[in-house]
Amino acid sequence: MVIDAIKNGIVIDHITAGKAMELYRILGLGKLDCTVAILKNVVSAKHGRKDIIKIDQIMELDWDVIGYVDPNITVNIIKDGVRVEKRQLKLPETITNVIRCKNPRCITSVEQELPHVFRLTNRDTHEYRCLYCETKAN
Amino acid sequence: MRHLIDILELSTAEIDGLIAKADDIIANPGQYAHKCDGKILATLFFEPSTRTRLSFESAMLRLGGQVLGFSEAASSSAAKGESVADTARTVSCYSDIIAMRHPKEGAPLVASMHATVPVINAGDGGHNHPTQTLTDLLTIHREKGRLNDLTVGFCGDLKFGRTVHSLISALSRYTGIKIVLVAPEELKLPSYVRQNVLEKNNIPYTQTTDLESVMPELDILYMTRVQRERFFNEEDYLRLKDSYILTPEKLESAKKDLCILHPLPRVNEISVAVDSDPRACYFKQVDCGRYIRMALIMKLLEVE
Numbered sequence: 001m002v003i004d005a006i007k008n009g010i011v012i013d014h015i016t017a018g019k020a021m022e023l024y025r026i027l028g029l030g031k032l033d034c035t036v037a038i039l040k041n042v043v044s045a046k047h048g049r050k051d052i053i054k055i056d057q058i059m060e061l062d063w064d065v066i067g068y069v070d071p072n073i074t075v076n077i078i079k080d081g082v083r084v085e086k087r088q089l090k091l092p093e094t095i096t097n098v099i100r101c102k103n104p105r106c107i108t109s110v111e112q113e114l115p116h117v118f119r120l121t122n123r124d125t126h127e128y129r130c131l132y133c134e135t136k137a138n
Numbered sequence: 139m140r141h142l143i144d145i146l147e148l149s150t151a152e153i154d155g156l157i158a159k160a161d162d163i164i165a166n167p168g169q170y171a172h173k174c175d176g177k178i179l180a181t182l183f184f185e186p187s188t189r190t191r192l193s194f195e196s197a198m199l200r201l202g203g204q205v206l207g208f209s210e211a212a213s214s215s216a217a218k219g220e221s222v223a224d225t226a227r228t229v230s231c232y233s234d235i236i237a238m239r240h241p242k243e244g245a246p247l248v249a250s251m252h253a254t255v256p257v258i259n260a261g262d263g264g265h266n267h268p269t270q271t272l273t274d275l276l277t278i279h280r281e282k283g284r285l286n287d288l289t290v291g292f293c294g295d296l297k298f299g300r301t302v303h304s305l306i307s308a309l310s311r312y313t314g315i316k317i318v319l320v321a322p323e324e325l326k327l328p329s330y331v332r333q334n335v336l337e338k339n340n341i342p343y344t345q346t347t348d349l350e351s352v353m354p355e356l357d358i359l360y361m362t363r364v365q366r367e368r369f370f371n372e373e374d375y376l377r378l379k380d381s382y383i384l385t386p387e388k389l390e391s392a393k394k395d396l397c398i399l400h401p402l403p404r405v406n407e408i409s410v411a412v413d414s415d416p417r418a419c420y421f422k423q424v425d426c427g428r429y430i431r432m433a434l435i436m437k438l439l440e441v442e
Contacts, residue, residue, distance in 0.1 A: 105263045107242040111221055114248065121334070132244020133265055136330065 003037050003054060010061065011076040012053040017041055020051035023069050026098065027062065029055065047072075064092035068128075093120050095128065099137055106133035140438055141250040141257045145268040145304045150311050152437075156272060157279050159433035160426070167200070170432065173441050174203035180233035181207035182225065182249075183260070184216060184240040189402060189424060190260050190269070194237045197431035201441075206232065226253040235439055237269075238262075256438040264298040264365075269434065270401050271304040273427040278358060280426065281397045281419055287314035289355050293382050294320075294362035294407055296327040301401040302362060303331050310339040317343040318352050322381045324374070325364065349382055353391045359384075361400045361408055361420075385409045389417070399423055 015023060020038050023029075029036050035056040044050040058077065066073055067089040077085040100116045101108045108114050108130070117131040128137040142148070148156070163170050179198035183191050186209065195205045216225065222240070226249035229236055236253055238246045239260040246259035246266075261267040279285055290309060292302050296319055306327075309315045317336060319327050326345065336343050346352055353359075364379045383406060384398070400408055400420040412418050435441075 103243065105241075105243050105265075107222065107240070107244040107248055107262075110242055111223075111248070113221065130244070132247055133263070134243075 003039065005081070006054055006056055006078045007081050009034075009057050009078050010055040010059065011078065012055075012066070013050070013074045013076060014044070014047060015051035015053065015073055016070050017047075017049040017051055019070050020053055023066065023073075024053060026065055026069060029053070032057070032059070063087070063089060064095050065098050067092045068095045068098055071126075091120055091123055091126060094118065094131070099128075101130040101133065101135055102138060103130065103133050103135040106130060106135060108132060139254075139256055141246075141253075141259075142268050142434065142438065143247050143250055143257070143259045144266050145271045145308050148268075153272070153275060153308070156430060156433045156437060157276050159436065160276050160429040161280070163429050163432050170201055170436075172202040173436055174198060174201035174439065177201075177203040177235070177439060177441075178233040179203055179205045179207075179435065180229045180236045181205060181209075181260070182229060182236060182238045182240075183207065183209045184211040184238075184245070186210060187239055187261070189427065190239060190267075191237075193424070193427045194258075194260065194269075194431055197428050197435055200428070201432055201435060203234075203435075207237075222248045223252040225249070226251075226257065230254040235435060258434065258438065261300065264300050266304055267300045267401075268304060269427070269431055270301045271308050272430045272434065273423060274301070274305050274360070274399060274401070275308060276426040276430045277399060277419060277423040278397065281422075282357065285309070285312045288312075288357045289316040289318060290358040290360065291318040291320060291349075291352060291356040292327075292360045292362070293349055293384075295325045295364045295378075296321040296362070297325040298365060299362045302327070302360065303335075305360065306331060307335050310335050310341050315341055316355075317341055318356060319343060319345045320347065320349045320352060320382065321345075322347060322378055324378060325381070349384075350388055350391065353388065354393065356392065356396055359392070359396060359398045361398065361404075363400075363403065363405055363407055380406065383407055383409060384412055386411050386415065389415065392417070 037054040039052040041049045071091045073089045075087045076083050096115050096117050118128040121127050121129045198205050222245050230253045235256045237258045237260045240262050243263040243265035246262050250257040296302050366375050396417045397419045
């Protein structure tokens with residue numbers, strides 16, 4: 001299968017196979033008017049299988065969200081057919097309004113205006129806990 | 139300006155300092171009678187409490203300060219839907235320090251983000267209760283003369299018992315601590331407390347359902363109530379509430395200098411027949427609560 005090379009846009013590469021749709025949803029890529037290609041189960045010498053997302057325009061990305069979904073991702077920014085930036089992601093220390101606290105005893109369950117903030121509590125196990133009630137993110 | 143939301147915000151040196159200050163207040167109460175003249179403590183209690191609220195109010199009054207506040211959400215603007223943040227901003231205008239109890243976990247943290255005066259967490263749901271932990275530490279220190287080299291048993295509801303989680307966290311920073319966990323299967327200490335506190339700090343611990351089998355080992359026995367308000371299901375509460383009842387017979391194999399603690403209120407988990415045993419320290423614990431809160435209020439108000 002051939003997908004055209006991007007002239008001006010973003011390539012989100014090395015996504016763990018199966019996670020592209022989650023990233024597509026969380027980043028709100030469905031709202032874009034430009035072409036967005038999702039490649040699933042691409043053969044990779046390094047990872048065996050991987051997913052790739054190609055976005056045919058340059059846009060602001062929430063690096064924390066991408067890092068939370070998959071810290072192994074590489075993001076390439078392409079301008080005039082040339083890669084001008086390559087960014088390796090890592091797990092962010094905090095994420096805000098990406099996931100919601102499901103603890104019915106948490107203050108966020110009754111105060112709708114509060115941001116849902118989670119802190120990284122264990123980098124090895126990718127464990128995040130609610131800032132307010134310390135409940136583990138699912 | 140500092141708040142106290144979680145006991146781990148205080149270093150062990152600060153905790154030791156608060157204990158020393160409380161000891162001095164107990165020895166010389168007259169010297170502290172006017173330390174907070176002109177200061178106002180706001181007690182914002184969104185759920186019922188006898189001990190904690192009155193202890194805070196008594197502490198401030200004994201320091202020469204004054205108190206205002208409410209003792210249930212229904213008599214506050216929360217009943218009209220006011221947010222915790224707005225309540226904190228408002229009450230900051232009327233007071234010099236706030237003590238807040240709230241049924242929702244994290245509410246005092248939210249208050250501390252918006253208040254312009256120090257906020258003390260006086261209990262947030264099943265989450266944290268740092269001044270109870272300070273009370274427990276002061277009581278243990280006064281009874282045992284140390285916070286090191288102790289075998290501490292926790293019995294009852296170790297799952298929802300916020301005082302248990304906080305005290306284990308605080309003790310884990312001292313040396314020579316051994317923890318014995320006694321609970322029914324459904325109310326065992328959560329795995330994240332075992333992993334993130336006990337195992338992370340290499341604190342030796344054992345788990346059992348049999349209190350009498352571990353009784354001879356204990357220097358401290360911390361009893362807890364199975365709390366009706368933490369259960370969504372009444373049937374589960376009724377099934378578990380009588381799991382452990384401490385009686386004089388069960389204490390026969392205990393050490394002569396065992397120290398029995400309970401954050402109170404108790405229902406029936408400690409028989410009243412135990413009250414006259416010199417090892418029953420839970421009413422001394424209540425008294426310690428006021429003194430350590432006096433020391434804490436002074437520290438957060440930066441009163442020397």
